[in-house]
Amino acid sequence: MDPPKNRILYLDLMRAFAIFMMLQGHTVSVFLSDQYRSMDSVVYSSWYIIRGYTAPIFMFTAGVVFTYLLTLKKFSFKENPRIKKGIKRGISLILIGYILRYPTYKVFVFSGVTTEQWLTFFAVDALHLIGAGLLFILILEWFASISKVNNSIIFMLFATIVLIASPWVNSAAWVKVFPIPVASYFTFEFGSIFPFFPYLQYMFVGAVIGALLSKYPNLYKNMSANFVILVFGIVFVLLSRYIYSIVDNQGVNDYSQSLNRIGVVLILNSVFALISLKIRSIPRYIITAAKSSLSIYIIHLVILYGSPWSLGLDHLFGRSFSVSLTIISTIIMITLMILISLRIDKFRLKKKSSLLKSNSE
Numbered sequence: 001m002d003p004p005k006n007r008i009l010y011l012d013l014m015r016a017f018a019i020f021m022m023l024q025g026h027t028v029s030v031f032l033s034d035q036y037r038s039m040d041s042v043v044y045s046s047w048y049i050i051r052g053y054t055a056p057i058f059m060f061t062a063g064v065v066f067t068y069l070l071t072l073k074k075f076s077f078k079e080n081p082r083i084k085k086g087i088k089r090g091i092s093l094i095l096i097g098y099i100l101r102y103p104t105y106k107v108f109v110f111s112g113v114t115t116e117q118w119l120t121f122f123a124v125d126a127l128h129l130i131g132a133g134l135l136f137i138l139i140l141e142w143f144a145s146i147s148k149v150n151n152s153i154i155f156m157l158f159a160t161i162v163l164i165a166s167p168w169v170n171s172a173a174w175v176k177v178f179p180i181p182v183a184s185y186f187t188f189e190f191g192s193i194f195p196f197f198p199y200l201q202y203m204f205v206g207a208v209i210g211a212l213l214s215k216y217p218n219l220y221k222n223m224s225a226n227f228v229i230l231v232f233g234i235v236f237v238l239l240s241r242y243i244y245s246i247v248d249n250q251g252v253n254d255y256s257q258s259l260n261r262i263g264v265v266l267i268l269n270s271v272f273a274l275i276s277l278k279i280r281s282i283p284r285y286i287i288t289a290a291k292s293s294l295s296i297y298i299i300h301l302v303i304l305y306g307s308p309w310s311l312g313l314d315h316l317f318g319r320s321f322s323v324s325l326t327i328i329s330t331i332i333m334i335t336l337m338i339l340i341s342l343r344i345d346k347f348r349l350k351k352k353s354s355l356l357k358s359n360s361e
Helices: 009-031 042-051 054-071 081-100 115-122 126-147 151-171 196-215 223-246 250-278 284-291 293-305 313-317 323-360
Strands: none
Touching (some): 009 313, 009 323, 054 196, 126 196, 196 250, 284 293, 293 323
16 A cells, blocks of 8 residues: 555654554563563563563654654644644543543442552543653744744754763652642653653654654654664663663663663664565555554553443453463454554545535536
C-alpha cells in the first residue's frame, strides 16, 4: 500500500514497530508465569531490557509526527488549524488516561475508594505524558514564533533541560509544593510510570526531528543526514555505557539510562529511514496500525488490565502461563489488534466516502 501524500513512510514503520513492541511487552508481562522471570535467563533479561525502549520509541514518534504535521504548512501560529486540533488531542489523551484509571465503577460515588485506588487514578501513564507533551510542544512552538528563534533549537534546548534536571526533579519533595494529582507529574513517588522528567525529553527530541522534516521533507532520504543521526545515536549509547562503567551513583545512572535510550531511538530512526528508501510501499496493516495507535492502545489495555467497569485477563490468568502459551497469546493479541485497526480504517474510509458523496449532491 502506497502512503498518502505528505505521509513519511519510515515514520509509519517506526510507529507500527513501537505499537507491536508495546503489545507484545504488555501481553508477556501479564501472562508469563513468575517461574520464567529470571534475569539469569538470557532470553528473559534481553526481553526485559528491550522492553525498556518501547515507551521512548512511542514518545519519540509521537513528537516527530505531531511536530511534522504542525509545522508542515507555513501558517502563522494563530492561523494554523493544527493548533486547535493539537489542543483537543492533548486534552483528550489526558482525559482518556484518567478514565482508564478511574477509581470506581460508580461514576459519582467515591465513598468506597481507597487511598491506593486514588493514587492509581492520579498516577501519570503514557497517555497523560503524551497528551501533556503535545501541549508543551504547542507552547514551545508559540514561543518560537514570537521570539523568531528556530523551533528545532528550542525543542533541543528543552530536551537538554529535561535530561539534565531529571535526577533533581525526581528527588524533590513535590508533595510539599503541589497536591498529589499535580505532584505525580514530577515524581515516581506516588506510582507514576511516566512523569514529565525524564520522559518529556523523548517527545522533545522527536519534535526536533519533526521540525527538521517539515523544513526539509526529503531529509530522511539523505544518506549523509541519516548517517549523522546514526552516529549521534551510537555516540550516545557508547557514552552512556562509559558513564555507567565509571560512576556508581543513582543520579548519574539516570543520565546513563536516558542517553542510552535516546541513542537507541536515534539509531532506530536512521535504520527505519534507510529501510524505507529500499521499499516502495508497505503492507496496509502497518499503515492502519500506525494510524490507529490510540484505539489499539486503549482496546488492548482494557482487554489485558480491565477497566472500572470490566475485568481484564490479568485478573483471570495473570502470571500463570507457560512460555509457549504466552507466545501464542501474544500472537493472538497482535493479530486481533491488526484486524481491529483494519476494521477501523475501513469505517473511516466509508465515513469519508459518505461525506464526499453528500457534499457532491
